[in-house]
Amino acid sequence: MGKQMTEMLKGTLEGIVLAILAGRAAYGYEITARLRALGFSDIAEGTVYALLIRVEQRGFVDVEKIPSELGPPRKVYSLNGQGQEYLEEFWRTWSFLAGQLDQLRGGGR
Amino acid sequence: MGKQMTEMLKGTLEGIVLAILAGRAAYGYEITARLRALGFSDIAEGTVYALLIRVEQRGFVDVEKIPSELGPPRKVYSLNGQGQEYLEEFWRTWSFLAGQLDQLRGGGR
DNA sequence: TACTGGTACATAGTAACGCTGAATAGCGGC
DNA sequence: GCCGCTATTCAGCGTTACTATGTACCAGTA
Numbered sequence: 001m002g003k004q005m006t007e008m009l010k011g012t013l014e015g016i017v018l019a020i021l022a023g024r025a026a027y028g029y030e031i032t033a034r035l036r037a038l039g040f041s042d043i044a045e046g047t048v049y050a051l052l053i054r055v056e057q058r059g060f061v062d063v064e065k066i067p068s069e070l071g072p073p074r075k076v077y078s079l080n081g082q083g084q085e086y087l088e089e090f091w092r093t094w095s096f097l098a099g100q101l102d103q104l105r106g107g108g109r
Numbered sequence: 110m111g112k113q114m115t116e117m118l119k120g121t122l123e124g125i126v127l128a129i130l131a132g133r134a135a136y137g138y139e140i141t142a143r144l145r146a147l148g149f150s151d152i153a154e155g156t157v158y159a160l161l162i163r164v165e166q167r168g169f170v171d172v173e174k175i176p177s178e179l180g181p182p183r184k185v186y187s188l189n190g191q192g193q194e195y196l197e198e199f200w201r202t203w204s205f206l207a208g209q210l211d212q213l214r215g216g217g218r
Numbered sequence: 219t220a221c222t223g224g225t226a227c228a229t230a231g232t233a234a235c236g237c238t239g240a241a242t243a244g245c246g247g248c
Numbered sequence: 249g250c251c252g253c254t255a256t257t258c259a260g261c262g263t264t265a266c267t268a269t270g271t272a273c274c275a276g277t278a
Contacts, residue, residue, distance in 0.1 A: 004120065004202045007263070010235050011116025012206065019213045029255050038209055047236050049256060054235090071254035072244050091214060093113045097121065098207055100147055104128040105200060116234070119264045138226050156265055158227060163264090180225035181273050 013043070015090040017051055018083060021061065025078035028052055052077055060086050122152070124199040126160055127192055130170065134187035137161055161186060169195050 020026065020034055032048045052075075055061050060083030064076045079087065129135065129143055141157045161184075164170050169192030173185045188196065 002198070002202065003263090004199060005206070006236065007120025007123075008202060008206055010119040010264075011113065012210070013236075014116075016210065016213060019210075027255080038213075039205065040209075042237095044237055044239095045255090046238075046240095046257080050236080050258090053257090068244085068254075070245065072242090072256065074255070089111070090113060093111065093117060094210060096148070097114070097117055098210075100149075101121070101125065101128075101203060101207075104125060104147075112234090115265060119235075122265075136226080151266095153266060153268090154227085155229075155267075155269090159229085159265080162228085177225075177273085179274065181227065181271090183226070 009040075009043075012094070013047070014051055014055065015087065015094065016040075017048070018055065018060065018079060018087045018090065021077055021079040022084070022087060025064075025076050027066075027074040027076045029074070031077075055083070058086075059083075118149075118152075121203070122156070123160060123164065124196065124203065125149075126157070127164065127169065127188060127196045127199065130186055130188040131193070131196060134173075134185050136175075136183040136185045138183070140186075164192070167195075168192075 016035070016038075017031060020031060026034070028049050029045075031052075032043065032045050035043050035048070052061070056063055056077070060080065061077045062080050064078070065073050066076050067073045125144070125147075126140060129140060135143070137158050138154070140161075141152065141154050144152050144157070161170070165172055165186070169189065170186040171189050173187070174182050175185050176182045
């Protein structure tokens, strides 16, 4: 992925992952796979795990450890109330930014 | 401005400034004022100047020093060919990201 | 002359984020 | 036993925007 995308993901990747979790609970490896399916093909696994630890420490998600039949136990993350609120604020911030950019792009001034 | 916006601006502020310059040439102080008018009320002057130096070093803008009747001489930046190309790539990257986010927001899955 | 305020640019230090690259560990199949 | 897939973790790095200053030029005013 380009450097531009890398920089643009700063601040949005977190929202993207929380939005995925808003759909349903998931674990790290699964989230990485879903991101790749979404077209974010080059997001490193390490990035996702670091992000998950961050949002866990901020209290946006609940964690449950579930044994897997295939490999080591999975840490399943689910969005909690605080996370919901944060996600809503994320969407507000995003809407504002997207609005301004659309304006800039269209008007050219 | 919120911390969310701060992080989200990483990678997009550069595009925003280049888009402003695509409209017409401008100098740092003026760009800061325009950003504030656009609603990015808390963008520090220092941020804009640092960004302008960055894009200048990458060769995206041409610079002309023009004496001001009011204060020190202005450094007027104008987008050049390379900057145009970069801006177009920025819009492509942005479109992809915005598309994916819209999808995530709407579908909820 | 001295002071104030607006214009205009620059820089050192800091924090946050995503990436790179590697390590660790469990399980199934050849 | 070894390889490949699943699954998580961590240290070190580069980029970006912010904070907080500092420099400099000019106009108006007392």
